[in-house]
Amino acid sequence: MTTTTTVSPAISSLNKDKNNLGRYFALLCFIFGGVGLILNVIILTRRSLRSNPCSIYFLASTFANLFIxxxxxxxxxxxxxxxxxxxxxxxxxxxxxxxxxxLSRALSSWYITLASIDRYLCSSISIRIRQWSNKEIAYRMIAITTITVSMAYFHVLIYFTIDVTKDRYGNITSLSCNGQKGDYRTFAAFFHLTCYTIIPPLLMFIFGLLALNNIRRHGMLVFPSVQGRTIAKCINRKNRKTDRQLLLMLILQVVCIFLSTTPLSVQQLYSTFTANFAKDAFKMAQDSFFLAVVGNISFIAHCSSFYLFTLAGSIFRRELKKLLLIRRCLKKRHQKQELVTVETTITRPTKF
Known part of the structure; x- marks a missing residue:
C-alpha cells in the first residue's frame, strides 16, 4: 500500500510532467503546424491542384486545422x-x-473522410460512379457536412457547464468546463468519441481499401469523365499522375489520423467505463497524465498534413519548389531594381 508521504511527491511529479508536456507540445504544434498549414493553403490553391475535388477536401480540412x-x-x-x-x-x-x-476537430476528420470517398469514386470502373467525383459535388458535400456536424454538436451549447469541485469543508478546489453530471456527460463523451475518433478513421480505412482495390483490379486509376469524346493523351497522363499522387497523400494522412487518434479513443473508453470506480488520488493523477499524453498525440493529426503531403506527393513537392523559386526570383528582381536605383542616383550629375 502506498503511503501518503510517497504519493504526494509522485502526484506532484505527474502533474508537473503533464503541464510541461502540454506546454512544449502545444508550442511545437503552433509553430510547425501553423507554418505548414499556411503553406498548404497556398499550394492547394495553385492552378494544378485547385480544380481537383480531392484537393478541395484537403483545403477544407486545412481551414479546420488552422482554427485548431x-x-x-x-x-x-x-x-x-x-x-x-x-x-x-x-x-x-x-x-x-x-x-x-x-466541432473543428470533427470537421477536419470528416473532410478527410470525404476525400477518401472521392478517391474511391474517382477510381471506379463505372462512368456513372466516377461522375460523382467533381468540384460541384465536393462543394456541396462540404456544405452539407459542415451544417450536419454543426447541428449534431449543438447540444454542447446547451448542456455544458462550469463544474465546481469542493473539498469536504465546502471550499472550492477547482473549476472546469464539462458536460452536466450524470447521463449527459457519458453521452457527450461517447458522442465525441464516435464522431471524431471512431467513425471517420473507420470510413477512411474502408474507402481507402476500396480505392486501392479498384486500382489493383484495373491496373490504373480511372478518372472522372469530362465533356467531349476524346482527351489528349498527354492531359490524360497528367491527370492520372495527379490523382495517383493525391491518393498517396491521402493514404499517408489516413494512417497518421488513425495512429494519432486511436490511443485517445482507447483512453476515453477506459475513462468512461471506470468513471464510477473508486480511485485514490494517485490513480486519478495517472489517468489525468495519460489522458493528457494521448490528447497531445491526437493533435499531430491536425498539424502534420503539410509534412505528410510533402513526403508522399511529388506533385505537392513540385508546387512547393515553384513557390520557393518564385519568391527567390522576386527577391532578386527587387534587389536588382534597388541596385539600379542606387546607381542612377550616384551617376546623376549634380546641378548648381
Missing part, C-alpha cells in the same frame, strides 16, 4: 503552461469554446 492550431492549441498552452483556463471565465465562453473545439 491558432485557437484551440493556444488555449491549451495557456491552461497547461500558466494555469489560465479561458473556458471557465464565463458560462457562455465555456460552451462556445468547447463547441468550436470539438
Amino acid at each position: 492550431v491558432f485557437v484551440s492549441i493556444p488555449v491549451r498552452f495557456l491552461t497547461a503552461g500558466f494555469n489560465i483556463d479561458p473556458t471557465i471565465m464565463s458560462l457562455a465562453n465555456c460552451r462556445l469554446q468547447y463547441y468550436t473545439f470539438w
Whole structure:
C-alpha cells in the first residue's frame, strides 16, 4: 500500500510532467503546424491542384486545422503552461469554446473522410460512379457536412457547464468546463468519441481499401469523365499522375489520423467505463497524465498534413519548389531594381 508521504511527491511529479508536456507540445504544434498549414493553403490553391475535388477536401480540412492550431492549441498552452483556463471565465465562453473545439476537430476528420470517398469514386470502373467525383459535388458535400456536424454538436451549447469541485469543508478546489453530471456527460463523451475518433478513421480505412482495390483490379486509376469524346493523351497522363499522387497523400494522412487518434479513443473508453470506480488520488493523477499524453498525440493529426503531403506527393513537392523559386526570383528582381536605383542616383550629375 502506498503511503501518503510517497504519493504526494509522485502526484506532484505527474502533474508537473503533464503541464510541461502540454506546454512544449502545444508550442511545437503552433509553430510547425501553423507554418505548414499556411503553406498548404497556398499550394492547394495553385492552378494544378485547385480544380481537383480531392484537393478541395484537403483545403477544407486545412481551414479546420488552422482554427485548431491558432485557437484551440493556444488555449491549451495557456491552461497547461500558466494555469489560465479561458473556458471557465464565463458560462457562455465555456460552451462556445468547447463547441468550436470539438466541432473543428470533427470537421477536419470528416473532410478527410470525404476525400477518401472521392478517391474511391474517382477510381471506379463505372462512368456513372466516377461522375460523382467533381468540384460541384465536393462543394456541396462540404456544405452539407459542415451544417450536419454543426447541428449534431449543438447540444454542447446547451448542456455544458462550469463544474465546481469542493473539498469536504465546502471550499472550492477547482473549476472546469464539462458536460452536466450524470447521463449527459457519458453521452457527450461517447458522442465525441464516435464522431471524431471512431467513425471517420473507420470510413477512411474502408474507402481507402476500396480505392486501392479498384486500382489493383484495373491496373490504373480511372478518372472522372469530362465533356467531349476524346482527351489528349498527354492531359490524360497528367491527370492520372495527379490523382495517383493525391491518393498517396491521402493514404499517408489516413494512417497518421488513425495512429494519432486511436490511443485517445482507447483512453476515453477506459475513462468512461471506470468513471464510477473508486480511485485514490494517485490513480486519478495517472489517468489525468495519460489522458493528457494521448490528447497531445491526437493533435499531430491536425498539424502534420503539410509534412505528410510533402513526403508522399511529388506533385505537392513540385508546387512547393515553384513557390520557393518564385519568391527567390522576386527577391532578386527587387534587389536588382534597388541596385539600379542606387546607381542612377550616384551617376546623376549634380546641378548648381
